[in-house]
Amino acid sequence: MTDRFEADYLIETATDPAHAAEVMAGEQSSGTFLVIPGETEELKARAAARIERFEEIDPLAVPSLPGAAADRGQGWRRARVTLSWPVANIGPSLPNLLATVAGNLFELKPFSGLRLLDIRVPRAFAAAQPGPRFGVAGTRRLSGVANGPLIGTIVKPSVGLSAVETADLVATLAGAGIDFIKDDELQADGPACPFEDRARAVMRVINDHADRTGKKVMYAFNLTGEVDEMRRRHDLIRDLGGTCVMASLNSLGLTGFLALSRHAELPIHAHRNGWGYLSRHPALGWSYIAWSRLWRLAGADHMHVNGIANKFCESDDSSIASARSQLEPMWDDLPVTAMPVFSSAQTVLQPPETFARLGSADLIYAAGGGLMGHPDGPAAGVASLRAAWEAAMEGIPLDTRATDSPALARALAQAGGQAPA
């Protein structure tokens, strides 16, 4: 596959799934619904999509999605299909790759289900993209956290604090020993909390703390906006000594994101808000593994993955598979890996299972109420999360570790759960 890119799909259809796969391949390359004079065999050989792999799996008794061509009495047959296309159809362009692998497919009449499972591009295609310039190593260097997860939080309330109120909260969190803080994705550049005011007030606090302690808290400023705005905001953060910017992927789109990442000199914390509408139905849309690959190629350094026992609908298996995928190199000499961000109702209870299942602590562990809500305050919150992660990494039960960490002991008591063995 040196000059072709590939995509894996789960398909579901009342027709012959092998024929349905041919419809997909035709629709997404040289085909139309009538044979056209110009569509020669030579042209097809040059441009057509190819079915690389096809595996039928168990059928369903009822269709996953409405509107498809009708049942023929064989149930709703399913298959895993891999299609490939010549890079020469589009050039090394992520926006056009997207229109090819995820274009006019999901509405096609034969399909009562169609989901994109994974994407592979040739190394030369990947090398033409910005890719993550910081990832795990760069994030550790800039934050000064050599081992274990970055312990982090999100500024809450999500929106409503002024710039000065935000900076006051950051001062509290920096004093509590935190590694990482992010804006909420709802906080942008409204008149109630202008980006520049927030950036200056927060960075004053962070720089003062760094001067006193040697530790510079990484703060991901949400610069989501139009291209020129984002570049201006990025430059401001850089000039103020900041070490991270954040953007909402679904708002930017690949084109918007590339305009930021090609300009950026700081790690980009990629926020996936809206992800649910792309993924929530298991027979429709995107797997995170496929989708996140595009954003990593485009330059995302931090990718959200929810986490064990999150407050959303995502299963633990799905969260862990997503996180693993971010850390898995595409090539040894061109890894295109990002640092997974765990969040959503994370507390001291999840580190043991998270570490055991992920096999790594190369991650950001962001707790909201689970940190700010510690009965002894945020410093105890940070300490309790660090102790929980140390225990997880050393294979010590949380209850055992809690005997010499009062902060963890109190957090466990508050969480009300028995610590996992």
Place this chain on the structure above:
Amino acid sequence: MTDRFEADYLIETATDPAHAAEVMAGEQSSGTFLVIPGETEELKARAAARIERFEEIDPLAVPSLPGAAADRGQGWRRARVTLSWPVANIGPSLPNLLATVAGNLFELKPFSGLRLLDIRVPRAFAAAQPGPRFGVAGTRRLSGVANGPLIGTIVKPSVGLSAVETADLVATLAGAGIDFIKDDELQADGPACPFEDRARAVMRVINDHADRTGKKVMYAFNLTGEVDEMRRRHDLIRDLGGTCVMASLNSLGLTGFLALSRHAELPIHAHRNGWGYLSRHPALGWSYIAWSRLWRLAGADHMHVNGIANKFCESDDSSIASARSQLEPMWDDLPVTAMPVFSSAQTVLQPPETFARLGSADLIYAAGGGLMGHPDGPAAGVASLRAAWEAAMEGIPLDTRATDSPALARALAQAGGQAPA
């Protein structure tokens, strides 16, 4: 609603839907899952989302989506909910509006269904956006088509033709009297058909034809790519005398699209490929009416709507509602309307029903095989479609009109269908 924006949702939940609506409002404004010290009543009054309207509708016996909080024996209750937010939370920013109205909502645990139905912004918010600069009037002016639909087609095969082969096809189509041609969305800037070569070859044909006949065919060149590439390609088309550019909305994202539209001096033909993954499940994602509003605000001049009896899963009712919405002014003095583009298996058979239901011929009617595949060639294909539309607009049955249009008669015979009365 002068300083707030609103969004309408369809929600489905096993819990009390009124409570679930409060969860949505909390998640998308000041809330988190624990009460935070900073979350004062004053702050809530300033920043919180508000439930403006709530109407429970008939429940379902089974959940639409998996993964939601479990049934409590009351079935899966549904409601239409309108939330509003202060513009001051985000400023007049479309990318941040998106993260607010369609952010971390679709994954929330209480919901077995959540779909965005419509969006409304204050006039001042809309006035800060580029909006469509051409729309129906500008497209008619540039194409020289004063009345009736623009009769159009898509270059097929979708991908695989060289620049010269594309231009040869355009010469045929221009000679056939066509009004509008577009690149396929799979055709971009690959080495097999570089954008610049294609643009120069096609515009030479179009300009020659215009010099001879006075009619300049509108060609929508697909410039989907990164921001700098798109702006360069746009400028090339403008300098060559072209009158339209095309972009894939889901590839660009709102941020990428705004970077194009703020720069553009030509109509933007907005391609919605990938739309299926946003909309295919009726209890998840986006209605086209909500989604297309964002792109119209961002500057889309032409918006795809499928059409009657299309080859995709979309119903006729849905296509017509989508098309109506594009033509419906947001304000009398700030209409933000776009020209709907009908396509996908359109032939001479659909104009009567399309016109009767839409009540307008302010549209682009793009036929592929239905035009190129006419037994007497593309000129007869164009003539047959024009005759069908004239009949539709005059209220004459197609069969009657066919008595003095051999091209229409042959097309009707080929289509094999009885013309609708």
